[in-house]
Amino acid sequence: MPDIKRRTLLAGMAAMPAAACSELAETGPAGDIFDAAEDWHRSAHRTLASRQALAPEYAPDERSPDIRGNGTLKIETAEYREHKASGFADWQLSVSGLVDNPLTLSMADLRALPQRTQITRHDCVEGWSAIAEWSGPQLSALLDKAKVRKEANFIVFRCADVLYGRDYYESVDMVDAYHPQTIIAHELNGAPLPEKNGAPLRMRIERQLGYKHAKYLTAIEAVASFEDIYDGKGGFWEDIGDYQWYAGI
Numbered sequence: 001m002p003d004i005k006r007r008t009l010l011a012g013m014a015a016m017p018a019a020a021c022s023e024l025a026e027t028g029p030a031g032d033i034f035d036a037a038e039d040w041h042r043s044a045h046r047t048l049a050s051r052q053a054l055a056p057e058y059a060p061d062e063r064s065p066d067i068r069g070n071g072t073l074k075i076e077t078a079e080y081r082e083h084k085a086s087g088f089a090d091w092q093l094s095v096s097g098l099v100d101n102p103l104t105l106s107m108a109d110l111r112a113l114p115q116r117t118q119i120t121r122h123d124c125v126e127g128w129s130a131i132a133e134w135s136g137p138q139l140s141a142l143l144d145k146a147k148v149r150k151e152a153n154f155i156v157f158r159c160a161d162v163l164y165g166r167d168y169y170e171s172v173d174m175v176d177a178y179h180p181q182t183i184i185a186h187e188l189n190g191a192p193l194p195e196k197n198g199a200p201l202r203m204r205i206e207r208q209l210g211y212k213h214a215k216y217l218t219a220i221e222a223v224a225s226f227e228d229i230y231d232g233k234g235g236f237w238e239d240i241g242d243y244q245w246y247a248g249i
């Protein structure tokens, strides 16, 4: 067996219990099973690599003249109106759940982190797109600071708005949570986020459709499952039954 093939095979087998290995070795033509294990390993790797790939980024002159808002465009609660009147000086973002080091971050804390600016295309499932520049810290930086525990499988985003009588929320898995283009945006085209686009903070999750990009962000939670959150489907639209939880693009 060529060395390279053997190494891949061993890497794939490492995940199998020893008993299963010897059982496999005793059954049938070993070559077939080895090839199958190797194919599985390679295709799992390819899937992960494709999910980690970057979304296209654009040049400044490719930006759309306007980014229309969708879903909630204005929040009428007294609390939000006060935040807006004070330029969101006291807005806070918490990071909690399955973390060793829960955080409460101010807008100044978020601006003090390394920032990522990206010009990307927003795709709404309702059939419109828009290209815009978004800036903010990477979600991965917050998750690293908070020390997410290994039992966490998903990151949940809580929002300040209520739509059709329900709190808007969303969630993603760890591949999207740690994706380099997943940022907590506080600027749109170089200016603070307008209210219709989620002021003062909104998610950009560039490998996912628009409804995953939670606006008016107040809290981030690491969870093992979203079974006990609202109707258990992992998001506002998912609970209503309109859209799928996985909205990868």
Ligand SMILES: Nc1nc2c(c(=O)[nH]1)N[C@H]1C(S)=C(S)[C@@H](COP(=O)(O)O)O[C@H]1N2
Binding pocket: 067, 068, 069, 070, 071, 072, 123, 124, 125, 159, 160, 161, 163, 168, 169, 196, 197, 198, 210, 211, 212, 213, 214, 215, 216
């Ligand atoms: N909190 C909150 N986040 C939300 C929504 C919403 O209604 N409330 N709408 C979603 C949908 S369907 C889309 S397409 C985008 C729209 O972002 P925009 O308003 O900046 O265009 O936000 C998403 N995030």
Ligand SMILES: [Mo]
Binding pocket: 070, 123, 124, 125, 126, 210, 211
């Ligand atoms: Mo959307």
